[in-house]
Amino acid sequence: MDKRDRADIFRKRLSDAMDVSGLSRSHLARLTHVDRSTIGQLLNKTSPRLPNGQLVADLAATLSVSIDWLLGLTNRPESPGDIIAGAMALSPAERTVADAQLLDWHQEATGYKIRHVPATLPDILKTERVLNWEYPSFENQNSTQMVDSIHPQLNWLQTRQSDYEIAIPLHELEACARGISYYADLDEDIRREQLQFIAQTCRDMFPRLRLFLFNARRVFSAPITIFGPKLAVIYVGQCYLAFREADRVNSLTDHFDWLVREAEIDARHVAEHIENLID
Template structure:
């Protein structure tokens, strides 16, 4: 929609004043920073003025106040400059190979009250037994298995509090490999594997439907490890890093991808316990 010249000038003044207030900038200070007279800034802020400042002054004002020229001119509702907007919408965070990861716990806390959708790289850490965690981290030097167990318990507390629903999508091949001691679980002794399956069954029986685990066939559909923390943040795990997205359209895409995995599931969440019992 085309904005009237006088309305655009009024919006420019409102946003300029807002940015100056937020930055703690005075008229004299902003005049010095942009290399113009104070009277020029006063004219720009004059409520009776119907004209916009020159393109040069507009750009200088935006740069000095850390906002975008498009926002000052009413062409966008996002005040960030393009590079800052990208940084605000996506961040890259270093990923530890351990559940004892403060960043993960911070995201869980932030999402309290929202549904958490999760596609883990292996079994979800918060659903693992202590024996499985000790086996996993026995040779891991930078974090001890006790740290991993402590973090697992803290995340399990989120589940016990039932403050957030958890939906988890796993390849059916993950649990069959666990039962058979194959692939990732090669070397984990049979008793620990059986106890892990029993633990999953017990968690399912206690927390369903707050905890819903779907099993999809990885030969037909694929997903990288990811977590969507309600409408707040979506995270893709790429190995050494997390790619975290906050922009709404990216979050919607990740949520739709997860919902597709649920629709394609070979084992529905309500049947998860029975499937494990057969294993």
Template sequence: MDKRDRSTLFRERLADAMSRQGMSRAEMARICSVDRSTIAQLLGEGDARLPNAHLAAECALALSVSADWLLGLSERSETAADLLEASFRVTEAERSFADAKIDEWHREAAGYKIRHVPATLPDILKTDAVFEFEYAAFRDRTPDQAISAMRSRADWLRRPGSDYEICCSRELVESLARGEGYWRGLPKAAREEQIEHMARCCRDLYPSLRLYLYDTKVVFSAPVTIFGPLLGVIYIGGHYMVFRESRQIRALTDHFDQLIRDSDTGARSAAEVIEAMASLL
């Protein structure tokens, strides 16, 4: 950018920011520790005049805007801290599956595709018996609360235009059938019911719901949910990492799409593959 054009842009943005803050030239000069005439020169329409780096930073700090924005190097007026706060935050997660934040994010993303990698099985595909098994460790929540939240999300799948993609670990479903690891202690009848229920949902809800199974020896994913273009959420246990900046969401979406490409069981065959796991019971 030509120096004269940059000077004009700086003058206009400085005047605009001062006006929005209701800040006078005298007050601006006092905060920046310069003479009032210096501020007057910056705002004057005479010769092209740009501040040195120190004064530009002081002006930006006084007005709570970005120095890059004042100088025409950015179209975003927010400071780096404000941009970071808007694009990324860590929020506390409830120690239960019936987390109100998840329902809030689902409502916010109504009409958009939701991509989901669960920590265990997808909540919307769990039976009541599995919820009761998992909630044995929770004292402040009941299975009924989780079941109610799950049914609310399942109802979302039946609305016109709903679109839900899930990538789930094949090994986790197989360990469910065998009653091993995480599922140790869950009765065989409950495991059999869960396998049948998952297969039925995959068949009945397709294509609104598309489930893919991936091999954890080939690929890996942390629990993540991407709510359309609005936000991406990574569950880290006790907290959510919430991303709202478009490039961050795009990166998470690309990760999920690659997970689908690497899955060895596609959505069309998921029901059949899960039904076959009944032989492992």
């Protein structure tokens, strides 16, 4: 970029930042320890000029904008730290809090496709008896409260306000069917009821609800949920790592779509596959 072009961008952005902050030339000069005439020269339309590095830094700090933005190197006026803080946040994943947070995120994404990779079976498709078996393993948690917190999510799903895609590994359903691994101490009738519920719900709600099964020996995913183009969340145990910056959301969306393309059981056939596991 030509030096005069950059100086012109600097002048315009300095003026815009002063308007937003409500600072006059005199006030800005005092805060940055320069003469008022120096600020006037930087704002001169006929012969704009660039200040030295020290003054650029002082102006950016005083006006709460980034140096890169003032110099035309980015279109984001926020400082890098503010951009990161706005694009990524940690949300507690305690069960009672996280369920309420997840419902809020679901409602925020109404009208958009939601993509989900759960840690085990999807909470939203778990039966009451499975939830009663599973949630007491968390300290200081009331299983009845946990079950009640899932109902609004299922009710939201049944309103069919958004398309919902879920991808889980084949071995998760197989383990549930056989009563091994995570499900080793879960009674057979509870496991059968759970699988029947998933199969019937997938059949009843297709194509708005689509469940894909992938082979974890070929592809892998951490637990994630992508709420349309607005938000992507990674579950990391005690917290959710939430991204709102478009590039990060798009990258995780591409990752989920890759899981769907690589799925060995398509959503059209998943109910039949689960019923075969039960038999």
